[in-house]
Amino acid sequence: MADFETDYLIIGAGAVGLAFADTLLDEDPDCHITIVDKHARPGGHWNDAYPFVALHQPSSTYGVNSMELCPDRVDQHGHNAGMYPLAKHAEILAYYSKLMSERMIPSGRVAYHPLTEYRGKNEAQHSIKGILSGEERSVTVRRKLVDGTYFKTSVPSTHKPDFEIAEGTRFTIPGDLPGLWKDTGNLPDHYIVMGGGKTAMDTAVWLLEAGVSPEKIGWVRPRDSWMFNRKLLQPAYHRIEGLIEFQVALVEAAAASETGDAMFEELGRRGTMLRIDEDVIPKMFHFAVISEAEIAMLRTIKTVYRQGRVTKIEPGKMHFAQQSVDVPENTLFIDCTASAVPFEARGTVAKFFDGDTITLQLVQAPFVPYSAALGAFLEANFDADDEKNALCPPAPLTDTTDTYPYAVMANLMSTAILSNNEKTNAFNAKSRLHPTGPAIARMMAEGDPRLAALGKIGPKIQSNMPGVIKLGMAAKAIHEGV
Template sequence: MADFETDYLIVGAGAVGLAFADTLLDEDPDCHITFVDKHARPGGHWNDAYSFVALHQPSATYGVNSMAFPSEQIDTHGPNKGLFALASGAEVLAYFEKVMNMRLLPSGRVAYHHLSEFRGRDSDGVARMRKILSGEESSIRVRRKLVDATFYQTSVPSTHTRNFSEGEGVRVVPPGALPELWKRPDGLPEHYVILGAGKTAMDTAVWLIEAGVDPDAISWVRPRESWLWNRLYTQPGEDFIETVMRFQVGMFDAAIGAADGDEMMELMGEGGFFLRIDPEVRPEMCHYATISQGEIDILRRITRVIRKGRVKSVELGKLHFEDATVEVPQGSLCVDCTARAVPFEASKESGPLFRGDRIVLQPLHTPLVTFSAALTAFIEANFDSDEEKNALGAPGPLTDTPATFPYAQMVNMMNRGIWAQNPKISAWLAKSRLDLASRTIAKLIAEGSPKIAALQQVRDKIGEGMPALVRLGMQAKAIHEAA
C-alpha cells in the first residue's frame, strides 16, 4: 500500500511544472496534484541563479496563467527603458512562492514535497520519493499520470560542472560572486575576464559596466557570436500589437527571400527583428536570448573580445585554447559564464508530449516554456485520447544555430494553425495572459479597433510565406537531426 495517492505527480516545481498545475486546477476541478522537487522553495533553477539575474522577456507574459506579477508597467529608465518591466530573480522567486502558497496549496488539491528526490516508478506504477536531508523514503500511487517537468534540464553557473581546468592561484568565480566583491576592498580585481558568450555572460558584462568597471578592464571570451531577439518585438498589450504583427510579417518576408536559415536570420537582422553585438561578425548561435538595443549599446563598449573558441584551461595571466594561448593581466578575475541554460542533450528526450501514463512537458511554441506548459494542461483536461492530444501540437525543437532556426519557427506556425482551427483552444488563447498577442487581438476585434487592420496583413503574409517557411523548415530539420 502506498504512503500517498494523487492523480498527477509533477516532477519539478519550477516555472514549467507550476504553469501546468495552475491551468490544470482550473480545467479539471476534480483532480489532485502532487509536486516532488529537490529545491527548498518553488521556482526551480531560479533558486540557484546569480543575484542580478532578471527575466529576458516581459514579466507580463511569464509565470502562470492565473496570476500577474505585482509590477507589469513600462520601465522608465535603464537599458530596458520604454519596454515592459523584467522581473528580477528575487521577484520571480517571490512570485512562485506566492503561486504555491496563495494559489495552489490553499486549493486543498495540491501536495508539495520540497527537498525531495523522485526515484522512479516500480513495475506496478507506484512512484518512489526520498527526502534529501533525512533519506526517508516513501511511495506515491499515481492514479492518472506522471508529469515530467524536467525536460529543459536548465543549468546555471552555480550548479554546473566547469569544462575547463584551473591552474594554481587562478581566481575563477560564478557571476553570483560579483556582488560580494565589496567585502574585499583590498583585493578587488584589476581586470575581469568573462568566459562564455551566452545571455549570462551578457548580463554579467552589463552588470560590471553599470557597477562602474571600465570596459577596457574587461576581456570577453566569446567562442561564438549570437543572434539575439530584439525585445521590442516581444511586448504584450495594445500599444505594441502593431509592432508584434510587424515582426510576423518580417519573419515571412525573410523566409520568402532566403535560401537557407543563415540567410533568413541575416534578413531578419537587417530588419532589426534580431540583433547582434558585433555587426562585423556573422553569428553562429541562436538560443532565443532576448535583449534590448540599450543592452547592446552597453555591450559594444567592451572591445577586448577574444575569439579563439572555448577555453580549455586557465593559468595566471594566460588562457589556453585548443590552438592558441592568450595573455591576460596577472591579477584577472575570471567569471565563469559557460553553463548552458538549456543543454541541447535534452533533445534526446524529445517526442510526443502525451505518452500513456506520462506527460513530458516540452515547448509547443518555442521559446515560450510557461505558455507551452499551461496549454499542455488545457489539452490534457479537455481532450480524450493521446492520439487526439498529440495531434493538437508537436513539440518544438531546441535548435542551436541560425541554420536550424526555421525548423522551430515552422513547428510554431503549424501548431498555431491547428489551434486557430480548434474552437476550444482558440477560446482559451483569447483569455491567456501567457500568450503574447491572442488576448490583445481578441479584445481589439471585440472593440472594432482600427489597429486590427494590421492583422489582415499578417494573415495575407502567412498565406504567401508559409510555403517558403516550410521549405526552409524542412531543410533546417534535416540539419538539426543530423547534428
C-alpha cells in the same frame, strides 16, 4: 500499500511544473496534485540563478495563467527604458512562493514536497525520497506522472566547468560578483567573462553598470549570437504594431532566403535581430532577447578572444586548444559557459502524452510556461492521447542560424493547428501566457481600429508559407542530421 495517493504526480516545482499545475487546477476541479522538487522553495532553476538575472522578455507572458507577474507599466530608466518590465530574480522567486502559499496549498488539492527527489516507479507505485531526512515514501498515482524536468536547465552555480583551473587562479561565477564589496582591499585589476550566451551578456552589462571600465573587461566569445530585438516583443495589447512588424519580417525573410544565415542577415538589416559585432556573422541563436541599449553597452568592450573554447586558466595566462594568451596577472575569470538549456538533448523527443506519463515539452518555441499550461488544458479537455498529441507536436529546440527556420515553420504550423480547434482557440484567447490571444480578444471586444492592420498578417503568412516551408524543411534536415 502506498503511503499516500494522488491523481497527478508532478516532478519539478519550476516554471514548467507550476504552469501545468496552475492550469490543471482550473480546468479539472476534481483532481488532486502532488508536486515534488529538489529545491527548498518553489521556482525551480530560478533558485540557483545569479541574483542580477532578469527575464529576457516582458513579464506579461511569464509565470502562470492565474496570476500576473509584474505591474502593467513602462520602465522609466535603465537599459529597458521605454519598454515593459522584466521581472528580476527576487521578484520571480517571490512570485512563485506566493503562488504556492496563497493559491495552490490553500486550494486543498495540492500537496507540495520540497527538498524531495523522485526515485522512480516500482510496479504499481512511485517512490519519492526526502533529501535531508532520507525518508523514502511510496505514492499511488491514480492518473498520471507529469515530468517537468525535460529541459534540465543548467546555470553557472550548478554547472561544472569543462576547462582546467590552475591553483591560485581567481575564478568565480556570476552569482558571486555582487559580494565583491565585502573585500574591497582585494579587488581584481581585470575581469574576463567566459562564454558567448545571454548569461555572459548579463554579466558584462552588470560589470559595466557597476562602474567597471570597459578597458578592464575581456570577453571570451568563441561564437557570437543573434538576438531578438526586445522593442518589437512588447505586450501585445500595448505594442501590437511591433509584433506585427516582427511576424511579417520573419515570414518574409524566411521565404526570400536560401539559407538560415541569409534569413538572419535580412532580419538584421530590418532591425528584427541584433548582434554585438557587426563585422562577425553569428552562427548561434538561443532565442535570447536583448535591447538596443544593452547592445550599445556591450560594444564598448573591445578585448574579445575568439580563439575557441578555453582549455585552462591560470594566473596571467589563458589557454586554448591551439594557442595561449597572456592576461593581466590579477584577473578574475567569470564562468558563464553553462548552457541554460542543454541543446544536445534536442534529439531526445518523447511523446507529450504517452499512457500514464506526460512529458512537458515546448509546443511553441520559446514559450515554455505557455506550452506547459496548454498541456494541462489538453489533458483536462481531451480524451485520447492521439488527439492530444496531434494538437501539440513538440517544437524543435534549435540553437543555430542554420536550424532556426525549422522552429519558425513549426511555430506557424502549431498556430494553425491550435487556431483551427474550437477548444484550443478559446483557451489561447484567455491564456495570460499566450503572446497575443488575450490582447486580440480584448481588441475585438473594444472594436479596436488596430485590428485592421492585424488582419493583414494572415494573408501575408499564407502568401509566404511555401517559401517558409522550403527553408524550414531544409533546416529540419540539418537539425536532425539527415
